[in-house]
Amino acid sequence: MTTIIPDGFTVRRIDSRDFDGAKVALAGLTTVGEISQEDFNSILGYWDSVLLPNGKQAYNTFVITAKETEKVAAIGTVFVEKKIIHNGGLVGHIEDIAVNSDFRGQKLGKVLINYLSSIGKQLGCYKIILDCDEKNVGFYEKCDYNKAGIEMQIRYQ
């Protein structure tokens, strides 16, 4: 499956230019906190350093940007885990999907999920999983995901 990127947008791996745009988009999802440009660069550097056994990156955070303004319209990650099960298989975890509110209604969320799913598939994942609110199940079903279970959490902060 090739992901079609809508006219006027580009998809690429996150980089240090995305400091403000990533924070704005993610703030629509949850608490981001007071991270500096230096903290941000340090996280991206850490992510780049974590490799899979096949030498590819385990953290794959991509942004969809508006071509003219370079604004971050959407952001999301597929983070890949090496397992013993399934013949030492790889599982992708889709995390922290956010669309900047200025760019809603353009189906960029679906574009991003399709793109991240194709990245996970190319990396050799036998499955990709994600957790969402009950109200977003229909959206993910349109992205070819199916219900698989219940997410449980324990919070320390």
Next chain:
Amino acid sequence: MTTIIPDGFTVRRIDSRDFDGAKVALAGLTTVGEISQEDFNSILGYWDSVLLPNGKQAYNTFVITAKETEKVAAIGTVFVEKKIIHNGGLVGHIEDIAVNSDFRGQKLGKVLINYLSSIGKQLGCYKIILDCDEKNVGFYEKCDYNKAGIEMQIRYQ
């Protein structure tokens, strides 16, 4: 919270001796496949190599073993992810929890979840998440976990 390990059992990080025991326990959960001792050692070596920004291990797979026989009674992982959100926070993912059927009914599952949760907390995770079948929600609630959302998946193999 200190985890109480039942008499006759030890909890420790997985190592190469656990090849057979880990496979037997995990086979009760899902497909393990034809991994060799060499493949197994290679996965453990890879896991050891993946460090968090704080220098601690990102993959934390522990086994509960029977002291007398060294048999693997239970196995589970807390795998830690570095995020941008929550001030560059860490999230633990509990994965692949399995109790060998010979050791059921001894509450080792709860012991293991408590132990892995305490590991994740010590590593600095602001939360730990896991996915389970609807029928196991009650068990995880007894381990102080709460429902947080729906797990969705796409499968490629």
